[in-house]
Amino acid sequence: MAATKKPTKYGSIAAAALALPGVVLHAENAPESGEVALKYLHYNDSQPGLDRITVSSPSIYLLLPISPRWSLEGTAVSDAVSGATPRYHTAISGASRHMSDERHAVDVKVTRYQERASFSLGVSRSDEHDYTSNALSFAVTIASDDNNRTWNLGVGTSSDSIGSTNDANLHESRKTTEVMVGVTQAVTANDLVQGNVTVSNGSGYYSDPYKEPDVRPNKRGHVIGLLRWNHHFSELGASLRTSYRYYHDTFGISAHTISTEWVQPITPRLSVTPSLRLYSQSAATFYFDPIYDKNVGAPYPPNYFSNPPTYISPDQRLSAFGAVTGGIKFVLQADANWRADLKVEHYVQQSNWRIGGSGSVGLDNFYANFIQLGLSRRF
Amino acid sequence: MASAGFDFQAMSSSCQIRLEGRDETDLSAAAERAIKEIRRIERKYSRYRSDSIVSTINQAAGSRTSVRVDKETAGLLGFASQLHQMSDGLFDVTSGIFRNIWNFKAGKVPSQEQIDAVLPLIGWSKVNWDGERISLPLSGMEIDFGGFGKEYAADRAATIIQEAGIQHGFVNLGGDLRVIGPRSTGQGWRFGIQHPRDDGQVLVSVELAAGGLATSGDYERYFEADGRRYCHILDVRTGWPVNCWASVSVVAPACLAAGALSTIAMLKQKVARDFLEDQAASALLISPDLALQYVGSEKPFPLML
Structure with a gap:
């Protein structure tokens, strides 16, 4: 992502010099060296009295510069998931089935670097025993003559197949297309600003086959607006990265995310990056609170059988809540080629933390931990 | 990893290209092309050569005929024009004729009268430049690219070396330096x-x-x-x-x-x-x-x- 680079705004004279043909190699350069990176992610989440999902996810990333004009990169991930399936509403007490699953995913991207532009074509595939996803994406970046502005355009499409271990006859699918337009601008020598808009449209099966009752519309579209601002403090050698993200979808969810992180070099080889993310969302229009029919009981809402709603879901992820993520990341650049990093994040989700409205009632808090270890080597 | 240095004389300076890469033959081939480019720029913009574009422009000074220039020259004249504006008139490619009165070898301070006689022939704002054609309105006016020709050549040479896929080295044209990329060790x-x-x-x-x-x-x-x-x-x-x-x-x-x-x-x-x-x-x-x-x-x- 361009906005994570150190800003490179030049003065007017440097910009005028750089605009002359042949003064600098203007091709958006292919990476000069290859890279292989191993990462290991451990994730677990919990609610009061219940340890839920644990995910162990090793991945390998490979970047191969093929020529000064072409590069190839790919990632392979294997997730082992185990734990209790998500409960309907977290307020329901009772045992959940134990589940375990594996996911295998690969993506491959080839990039062509041109004078002031790059073009990338990517394919990806992800497999679980009850879910398969295939995606295709195309992205273009175009830099201005003075390299102070970059336009980013992207289109993508994905096709998913959904099954269920509960229902061998469930064979559903979903298709999604997405378009992204963005611009990154160096405003001063130390300030980089980025704006992106993403619009996505999908149709197909959105319901959760493991929940009942759960019937969702067969179309879902969303729009995302993203603003980033990175500021570099020359005296400290540190960078502040901030962003605001707005999300709205046709299920009725509106979400706001504010992120900030501070990249502080401690020594020339070691940097530490504390981060904080605040998130708030409204509920989907068809989400129902954990208030159940007096006669039938959980998990059915009142009047579910006498007057069934068109769409309905008890999924906590569609409820109204707020969340805070705190994290810290250490990066050790051992030498020009070896690099190690460690990232730890803790996530707390709580209904009454929703900003600008009350959260959904009757839900337990939700906690998650991420620990990621990475080791990479350039060659 | 091969390492090679290429010393040569160009633009009245001692020059060096230093490269590191996998194959010494590739380094030599790239350096040779870069030196060719430096010599091309020297020939094209030398005010000592009567066939250079600079001489053509200067010879037409005061004649009311304008000279149409090629794209590269137009780019450099445009850059000169920008520098003039961005320096509030201090950077001026017409200032070379001061050498007629300031002789640093002889070491003699010119008289104010001598200076006053030359000043009217100096000033980019007097030059007619429309982005394609240039004319110097007064006989005796001159332009020269001495203020940035060597630097331009260093950059062009570095770009040619980079285009050949070489990532480590530098070009030094008499102290005007352009780095191609760090040493192969990353330093x-x-x-x-x-x-x-x-x-x-x-x-x-x-x-x-x-x-x-x-x-x-x-x-x-x-x-x-x-x-x-x-x-x-x-x-x-x-x-x-x-x-x-x-x-x-x-x-x-x-x-x-x-x-x-x-x-x-x-x-x-x-x-x-x-x-x-x-x-x-x-x-x-x-x-x-x-x-x-x-x-x-x-x-x-x-x-x-």
Whole structure:
């Protein structure tokens, strides 16, 4: 992502010099060296009295510069998931089935670097025993003559197949297309600003086959607006990265995310990056609170059988809540080629933390931990 | 990993290209192409050659005929025009004819009358330049690209080497430097900033893994008379040498930018620091009493010897 680079705004004279043909190699350069990176992610989440999902996810990333004009990169991930399936509403007490699953995913991207532009074509595939996803994406970046502005355009499409271990006859699918337009601008020598808009449209099966009752519309579209601002403090050698993200979808969810992180070099080889993310969302229009029919009981809402709603879901992820993520990341650049990093994040989700409205009632808090270890080597 | 140095003379300077890469034959081939490019630029823009585009333009001065220039020359004239504007008129490609009265070899201070006689022939704003055609309105007017030709050649040479897929090395055209990329170990190249009062001595060293470095100094061509130092960097408004800084070194993304910034900073005299700050430049200014002042990030200039 361009906005994570150190800003490179030049003065007017440097910009005028750089605009002359042949003064600098203007091709958006292919990476000069290859890279292989191993990462290991451990994730677990919990609610009061219940340890839920644990995910162990090793991945390998490979970047191969093929020529000064072409590069190839790919990632392979294997997730082992185990734990209790998500409960309907977290307020329901009772045992959940134990589940375990594996996911295998690969993506491959080839990039062509041109004078002031790059073009990338990517394919990806992800497999679980009850879910398969295939995606295709195309992205273009175009830099201005003075390299102070970059336009980013992207289109993508994905096709998913959904099954269920509960229902061998469930064979559903979903298709999604997405378009992204963005611009990154160096405003001063130390300030980089980025704006992106993403619009996505999908149709197909959105319901959760493991929940009942759960019937969702067969179309879902969303729009995302993203603003980033990175500021570099020359005296400290540190960078502040901030962003605001707005999300709205046709299920009725509106979400706001504010992120900030501070990249502080401690020594020339070691940097530490504390981060904080605040998130708030409204509920989907068809989400129902954990208030159940007096006669039938959980998990059915009142009047579910006498007057069934068109769409309905008890999924906590569609409820109204707020969340805070705190994290810290250490990066050790051992030498020009070896690099190690460690990232730890803790996530707390709580209904009454929703900003600008009350959260959904009757839900337990939700906690998650991420620990990621990475080791990479350039060659 | 092969390493090779190529020494040659060009543009009245001692030059060197230093490269590191997998294959020595590739390094030689790339250096050869880069040197060819430097010689091409020298031929094309030399005011000593009657067949150069610069001579063609100068010979037409005062004749009312304009000269249509090729795209590359148009780019450089456009750059010269921008520098004139961005320096508030201090950087001027028509100022070369001061050499008719300022003879640094002879070491004689010209009279005010001599200077006054030349001043009307100087001024980019008098030149008719529309982006394609140029004409010098007065007979005796001249332009020359001495103010940035070497820097431009260093950048072009570096680009040609990069296009050949070589990632480690630098081009040094008589102290106008352009780095192609760090050493193969990942470290930067170390360059010395000349002591302005002790020829051949290095005052500060600079480590660079990318970009350009250029220094303008009052020691390149000068003479002393009556206890005063007269250097070759002249204020176009008065015709007299500047005397505020012994040298200004600038690190910039390209040598062409570094050279223009260092020259204009010399010309800006007392407001050089403000000018360099406005231009977001990284610079080392050395005053005549050898005090060092930094502008922007000191990182490129960390190593005192």
